[in-house]
Amino acid sequence: MSEIKVDNLTGKTSAGSITVTSEGGAATQSLQQGLAKSWLNLNGTGTIAARDSLNISSIVDHSSGRYGPVLNSAMSNTNYSLTGTSNLNPGDTFSAPGNIIIGSNNVIATTTSTYEASNYVTSYVDSKYVFTQVFGDLA
Amino acid sequence: MAGKIIADTLEHSTAGSLDTSYVVQGSAKVYHSANDAGTVLNGSLNVSSLTDTSSGQQTVNLSASTADTNYSVIAGSGNKDSGNARVMLIQGVTSSSYVSSAYSTFSSTFSDTPQCSILQGNLA
Numbered sequence: 213m214s215e216i217k218v219d220n221l222t223g224k225t226s227a228g229s230i231t232v233t234s235e236g237g238a239a240t241q242s243l244q245q246g247l248a249k250s251w252l253n254l255n256g257t258g259t260i261a262a263r264d265s266l267n268i269s270s271i272v273d274h275s276s277g278r279y280g281p282v283l284n285s286a287m288s289n290t291n292y293s294l295t296g297t298s299n300l301n302p303g304d305t306f307s308a309p310g311n312i313i314i315g316s317n318n319v320i321a322t323t324t325s326t327y328e329a330s331n332y333v334t335s336y337v338d339s340k341y342v343f344t345q346v347f348g349d350l351a
Numbered sequence: 352m353a354g355k356i357i358a359d360t361l362e363h364s365t366a367g368s369l370d371t372s373y374v375v376q377g378s379a380k381v382y383h384s385a386n387d388a389g390t391v392l393n394g395s396l397n398v399s400s401l402t403d404t405s406s407g408q409q410t411v412n413l414s415a416s417t418a419d420t421n422y423s424v425i426a427g428s429g430n431k432d433s434g435n436a437r438v439m440l441i442q443g444v445t446s447s448s449y450v451s452s453a454y455s456t457f458s459s460t461f462s463d464t465p466q467c468s469i470l471q472g473n474l475a
Binding site for chain 1: 372373374376377379419425426427439440441444469472
């Protein structure tokens with residue numbers, strides 16, 4: 213088995229693009245664009261805290277059930293893709309986990325460095341488990 | 352296992368480079384796409400089997416375990432029963448499985464629907 217140990221990968225023709233061949237061999241895709249640029253497992257109750265994350269520097273507790281993850285490395289624009297899901301563990305009341313709503317005021321991504329993720333049932337409610345993932349281009 | 356690498360070059364650079372932590376930590380470790388009954392795995396990565404736990408609840412069993420239970424899973428539901436809204440939840444998280452669940456806000460019960468999920472996190 214071969215192994216490469218390297219700290220950084222840079223495209224030769226274009227520094228920000230490394231092309232990989234598809235599993236079927238019929239297509240190519242940018243390695244960078246297929247990678248999640250951020251993900252988060254958040255405890256959104258009490259003093260909110262990330263259990264684990266990628267590219268998250270801090271999280272703003274806007275108000276009950278409304279969270280503002282801040283990216284360590286910003287995105288290149290606000291056109292990135294955000295998704296979110298709640299978790300329900302045995303013993304949790306079903307009233308807490310609800311739809312994870314991404315963005316606010318009809319805008320998905322607020323800025324290149326932060327976004328809003330909200331847990332909504334019939335109102336904004338704190339959720340013990342909030343999962344989010346970000347795909348798009350880093351600056 | 353034999354390895355084969357075809358590349359023009361690998362360079363270390365501070366300009367326009369992508370830290371390899373994104374390659375390791377930004378790659379999806381699991382995905383699954385299954386039918387509404389949770390009995391047919393249409394497509395998957397790192398899934399050893401799928402269990403139809405109960406109505407609307409599918410247990411995704413992993414081939415390679417995660418390092419811990421602090422991973423992030425997002426899930427989506429397919430369209431069924433005239434598109435009645437479903438809230439997707441992740442339950443029963445362990446390092447070797449999780450339960451993808453679809454809750455119907457129309458019937459106020461867990462309800463079968465095609466499901467998919469993506470896991471980001473660290474493998475053991």
